[in-house]
Structures are given as structure tokens and as C-alpha cells.
Amino acid sequence: MNQYEEYKLLIQRLISGNFAQATQQERDKTVMAIIHASAVTSTALSIIPVPMVETPVQITMVRAIGKVYEQDLDEKIVLEILSVVGGNYLLRQLLRLIPYVGWAVNLSRVYATTWAMGAAAEYYFKHDREVEKEELMKVFKTVLKQKTQEKEKDMTDRRVIERLEELKGLLDKKLITQEEYDRKREAIIEEL
Structure with a gap:
């Protein structure tokens, strides 16, 4: 099965919401595919100098990860996930308003931030939403640092x-x- 067919199967499975019988390995593989596709898409969109242009992709990513764990995205989840990225995310969005400032650095940060958001969301759902904010922040920061270094x-x-x-x-x-x-x-x- 090629990569296109794998993504097609992933999308079909997400649409049907058929994860009740999925093994943890299948869930992990699906979540990694969701995070990777979202990080790449967010990075591509971030070339557009408009603040928060990738936000819908990131929100959809969190919802898709929730669906893998058979949980719906509600206001509480959105606030918890967004509070993890807080100031870092908003500062990066504001920098977009200044032409050519940190443009290349921004691309790797968008990729890393999206990936870290996905990892934090996965951790959150994997632990049945019983996670302290500090714990979620630690996951986010650890993955953000790792992915930023990898991209750089x-x-x-x-x-x-x-x-x-x-x-x-x-x-x-x-x-x-x-x-x-x-x-x-x-x-x-x-x-x-």
C-alpha cells in the first residue's frame, strides 16, 4: 500500500469514526499520520503572512486525534490545548505582521508548534482527559524543543x-x- 492509499484509508476511517476496535498500535500510527499531515499543512499555510492562518488546521488536528480516542472536541478541550501554547503562539502570530521578520525561523516553529500541539492532544486523550495543565505543558515544551531542533x-x-x-x-x-x-x-x- 502506497502513502496515498494509507492517507485515503486514514481519512475514510476518520470520517466513519471507526476506532472502537482499534489497537493502541493502530491508534498511534493514525495519530502520527494526522500530526505529520497537519504539521506539513500548517507549515505550508504559514508562508501566507496572515496571523493564525494555520489555526483551523491545528484545531481540526486536535479534533481528529480526539476522534481516534473516541472523544469529541468540546470547549474545555479547546481551551486546555490552546492554553498550553499561550504566549509563544500569539507572539509568533504577531511577528507575521512585520514583513520578512523571522520568516524562515517561523516555518520551522510552525511545524514544531503544530507537532507539539498534536503530541499534547494525543497525551491528553490517551490519558482520558485526566491530565494536569503542567503535565500537558511539559509534553508540549519537550516535543516543541525536540521538533524545533530536528527541523533546524x-x-x-x-x-x-x-x-x-x-x-x-x-x-x-x-x-x-x-x-x-x-x-x-x-x-x-x-x-x-
Whole structure:
């Protein structure tokens, strides 16, 4: 089964709400797919310089995770999940109003924030909504830090690969010597 078919099956299962007989492994896999799709979608939407443009995706993500755990989203859940992200989320939204400020950093933060919201929601539902706010905050902050670091490392790795490819292109076009290539390649690798 390819990734498209897996997502199609996931969406059909979400629409039908058929998770009563799901194993924990099936729920975990479904929740990870929901969080991943939501984080990617939120990141893509965040390119638009409009505050809170990804919020509907994040709310839908929380509702979908709740559905996996056979729970409906009510006002209490929305307030608890949103209170976890609080000031961090609002500050990032306000920064969008200033053109070009932290744009690239914002992309990784949107991804990480959405993922952390999903992880906190999963934790909340997995524990039958019997979770202290501090506990939820800890889950959110831990995952936020982890995903931010992962994204930043991923972006750094991509930049290194791009620089090495550009350098190889210069060598192939004979614009630099093999010696220059080796020296510059080593310098790029040492930056890691």
C-alpha cells in the first residue's frame, strides 16, 4: 500500500469514526499520520503572512486525534490545548505582521508548534482527559524543543548538501581546481 492509499484509508476511517476496535498500535500510527499531515499543512499555510492562518488546521488536528480516542472536541478541550501554547503562539502570530521578520525561523516553529500541539492532544486523550495543565505543558515544551531542533538540523543539513552540490558543479565546470574543491569541501564539512 502506497502513502496515498494509507492517507485515503486514514481519512475514510476518520470520517466513519471507526476506532472502537482499534489497537493502541493502530491508534498511534493514525495519530502520527494526522500530526505529520497537519504539521506539513500548517507549515505550508504559514508562508501566507496572515496571523493564525494555520489555526483551523491545528484545531481540526486536535479534533481528529480526539476522534481516534473516541472523544469529541468540546470547549474545555479547546481551551486546555490552546492554553498550553499561550504566549509563544500569539507572539509568533504577531511577528507575521512585520514583513520578512523571522520568516524562515517561523516555518520551522510552525511545524514544531503544530507537532507539539498534536503530541499534547494525543497525551491528553490517551490519558482520558485526566491530565494536569503542567503535565500537558511539559509534553508540549519537550516535543516543541525536540521538533524545533530536528527541523533546524534538517534545514542545516540541506544547506550543507546544497553548498556541496554547488561546489561540485564549480569543479565539473572547471571553474575551480581539484585542490580548491578539496579545501572548500573540507571547510564546509568542518562547519558541521
